[in-house]
Amino acid sequence: MLKVEVKNLFKEYSGRQVLKGITFSVQKGEFFVLLGPNGSGKTTLLKILDLLEEPTSGEVWLNGEPVDYSSSKERVMLRRRIGMVFQQTVLFNMSVLDNVAYPLKVRGERNFEQKVKSVLELVQLKGFERKNALTLSGGEAQRVAIAQALVTEPELLLLDEPTANLDPKNASIVEEVISHINREKEITIIMTTHNVSQVENLADRVAILDGGRMELLGTFQEIFRSPSPNKNLAMDNIFHGVSRITNEGTSIIDIGDGMHIEAAFKRVGNVTIHVPPEDIILSKYPLISSARNTFEGTITQITDIGHIVRLRVKVMSSKDFIVQVTKRSFNEMQLNIGSKVYIAFKASSVQAN
């Protein structure tokens, strides 16, 4: 298993600084999570760790040895000990079997049938061997991508938002596989995500990346239950406010600008809350529902990520909510930037820390 040390890492693309001095280390067998919004430099950092990108300055050490990015021999040698799953699933135009066998074939291994078979069983794709990989659904394709990364039994696994584009069923299969291999094989894992609930279940330690800088580093408890929640966590749907308990036994959190969010927990005082984007319902008309939180807002940003569309909805001209809808309902609702929409979520969807 690999120990990873990142020392004062900088990365610049044509004058634009993407990483601005990142330092951290990950122990052998540790599950390390990088949290942060889109554009915070998460993907770039993972690509540098996978030796696909070269840092502008700074160093990466693997098992106590500095990585020489200029040696193509060393790049190939180290990449062969590392597995990476990309956010955008890329598979080759060949059968699932050949896709999963590819990493073994480039290493000159002949007897791959058994390894491919057992890794496909692990990602619950038994019997998919002969299918062309490009005919698979998004979730199946991402599971093939995970099988490709795992089939060589890497010492370090890099996961770039492995569940971001997946439906809940596929996402839970992927999470199960990831936590299984972390426990069973003690592979060192570095995963990026912007889903906080994933972090609590999986991560040993969490780092928050924002604008190319590492803002916070610690265990989930240390970060999300820290007594000083004034740190501006640059995450999706994270709000800070003051909570009070209502007569019904729920809490009302005042997050400023006259906005109140109702939550199912009982807390008093300063809290940081999080609403998972997938728990928010989007509607073009005012909603009459059991959801305790309903707000009117305007769409300010539309990001197409495969069959899911992420929308940024501005509420009360100050608070941004990230909402996920499937592409199909996005098209059916004929949404645009500037469209007036209503968002709703249950009190039980609001997570505190």
Add this chain to the structure above:
Amino acid sequence: MGLKVSGGVCILYEGIFWEEVLNITLLSLKVSGLATLIGALIGIPIGTFLGLRRFKGKRTIMRFVDVIMKTIVNTFMGLPPVVVGLIVYLLLTASGPLGWLGLLYTPMAMIITQLIIVIPIIIGITMSAVGSIEKSIREKALSLGATETQAALLVLREARMGVLSSIIAAFGAAISEVGGIMITGGNIRWWTRTLTTAIVIETELGNFTMALTLGAILLTIAFIINLALTIIQVKGARE
């Protein structure tokens, strides 16, 4: 007696007619086929290399190099065969720099001529086919432990339909080409006469039966080539 003889001549004539048609067709296929084969062996690696260049280097410089390179390749793709024929003639003629090889008016001279015509076509189409494969495919291959060469081969494999199209398009251009091989092959009967050059001479001589027969064969070959290209494109679109 006279009748018998004339009948024999007739049969003899018929036999020679078809023998010549076969000879011409086979020579055409041989010259264009070999030119395409050698052209593919030279053009595909160069096209792959140029197509992969896109993945490296600084963006602004790369774009500049890209434009220059594409312009050059495209110019050569549209090279008039007659001009190629003229240049190859001047090289191979007895007093030319390569005259000592004694290749002028041989099938080899024709293969060289068509080679110069097909190489830019194969490079151009292969280059854009390889270039159209997502950068992420190469990155993924490298991430999975491939060496640079293995990753390049994988990109080439992903671009296989485009590469196959380049070969078929090159063969199509070669088999229907007339000006270049007319000059360097000399259109010598039973030796360097191909479908296209034969049609020219037979039409001039008023032998329309021969000209039309050869024309029909050429058309059939063109049809088969286009059928193959269309099948590849339809298959490519479905994938």
